[in-house]
Amino acid sequence: MNTHKTLLAALLVPLGATLAIVPAASAATPPAPSTASVSADAAAPAGPEEAAAAVFRSPEAALGRVAHPLRSTEPRGGLADLRPFGRMVGDARVVGLGEATHSSHEFFTVKHRILRYLVGEKGFRAFALEAPWSTGLRLDAYLLRGDGDLKQIMDEEFQGAYQWWNNAEYRDLLQWMRAYNVKHPKDPVHFVGDDGGFAGAELYDKVSAYAATARPELTPRLTELYRGLRPATDAETYVNDYLSKPMAERKELAERTGRAVDLFKRRPGTGAGADAHAWAVQHATAIHQMTTLYAFDWDDPEGISDALLYRDQIMAENVTWWQQRTGDKIVLAAHNSHIALRTYAPATYPKVQGEFLRERLGGGYLSVGLTFDQGSFNAFGPDGGAHRFTVGPAAPGTAEHTLDRVRYRDFMMDLRNAPAPARAWLATPRTVKNIGATYPGIADAPQIRLAQSHDVVIHLQRVEAAHMLK
Incomplete structure (x- = not known):
């Protein structure tokens, strides 16, 4: 296998589409229900337990009890609807915001919107991205002092495996951060690159x-x-x-x-x-x-697995270093598979960034997974080129199919506070969309337990491909 293509695929494919793993169940094929959970509910006597079983069979009602609607996915207008999210954040020092694709407009704009809220209402002062440490320093100099030209910096830094960040959505986010710093020069927001794919x-x-x-x-x-x-x-x-x-x-x-x-x-x-x-x-x-x-063997499946484990470890170390050195509270942007509290693929990807952060920060780290029902995204295709892909509504039995039946179109919910019937559903393995930098890939539809993977979930009914600048 060509090392360059392997790295390009693996570096931004959270579960490594190049890894030799058994494909997860297709999103079109719902997983078998948890026998233990269903049997326990079916055997329950009449009364509250029977009602709980009924809710388990229609979990969207129970999930709806802890769901809070999002007024908008765009970073404009009022932010009052994010107050419940602020309560979910609590005293967390690092908030990991995931994404189910690496290049969808709404995932980026929701992060922008949340960043604005957390900066204004919760005192967050840094935005970290899975980009090289040197890229972070260069962008931070632009944000603090206006050094350089933003377009040139993005063109030069977001190349190769990182090209998905060279989009209009992140440009707008960076422009907002710069404008904020012009108004607040003594209390600025910073940009942090936590990845190790390049050293400028x-x-x-x-x-x-x-x-x-x-x-x-x-x-x-x-x-x-x-x-x-x-x-x-x-x-x-x-x-x-x-x-x-x-x-x-x-x-x-x-x-x-x-x-x-x-x-x-x-x-x-x-x-x-x-x-x-x-x-x-x-x-x-x-x-x-x-x-x-790059000293790992990227042509060997075991070497790739070791390299990806190392990568998530150093991304967590860099975020932790910045937080402890500066005291900044950090919004961390990465794929769901990185910010999760538990790996999506234990056989080949034993530990991820979110797990390391939870170990280091305890409750000071909050994992927020972002899901979607249908829509489009940009990714590398089988030919190695960048393409726009579209996927239809989630199939019955998948996590997104149920989430999309909750009473709100776009919403957020704290899984830690879910009622018992909802917790049973959240603790059952469900297929989820998990699209990285390459599509299709064999890790596109893993089965995970949402309650073990994330503290909070933000679900969007539809997403559209991000607007690439190059």
Whole structure:
């Protein structure tokens, strides 16, 4: 299997369409009902238990008791309808907002709308995306000081596997963040890239500049360790060229970048220099994360599984680092399969970002899954090109089919507060739409227990493909 195509598919396909796993049940084929749950209800005596069984057979009524309508999916107008969502967030420091496709308009605009609400009403001050750490630094400089041209930055940073972020919806979100910072220069909102798929030239420059100022004796050694690594081409070309290197060379490069991190860690920063030292170590760590990610064998299913596990681990580590270093409360944007509390595919993807965040932050992390009944999205097709795809209404027996029968068109609900009959339905494995960067893929329709996967669900009746800028 071609390494470049494998990476392109896997890096933004949460469950890895390239993984050698048994296909989940098709969304058109409903899973068998939970025998234990149905039998228990059927055997219940007349009375409240029998009523509960009836609700289980028609769970949309029970789910409707905890559903709150969304007035709009667009980031305009009043936000009062999001007050119930604010109560669901509570004291969470990181809110993971998922998506069931990587390129649908409404998933992006709902995140934008929620970001506006959480910034204004709950004190959130950062937006994190599954994009490279260096991309985050570059966009953050634009948001804080207006450095650079937004279109140019997006064109240069959102390439290859990250091209789905180069859309009008995220452009609008970033423009709103910039406008907010112009009005609130002493209390700005930040952009964080938590991924390790690329390490831009600015990372090497920042690490080298710190060494030249604070640890000049390290400069010669650092120059040798980073030899040949600083990008001199566009991001997509750099990654393709990097992956064409022999495995032994990629492993050697990862060892070198690891030694660079160790150089700084041997003498921790103190006093006034502690903060600058911490940032330099993090920037060096981001470089090492990229080389380590590409040192796995992307042509081997086991190597891919190990790489995807590592990727979710570092994405969680980067979010946690930012939150603990800055104190910012963070809106985290990623696919449902990343922000979930439990992996959608335990056999091949043993642990995901949301699981790591729950371990580190406990109740300080909130997982919000976004689902949809029908609509369109952009994705890579079987030919490797970008295409627009459309899917029809969810089939009976799937999670979305039931969610779409709840009394509101678009709504949010706190699964933690669901009544008992609804909890029984939420605890039963159900097929869900799970569309990544490549379609169709063998992980498009896994069976999950919603109650174990997410704290909150936002369901949308229809979505349309995002508006790509390139």
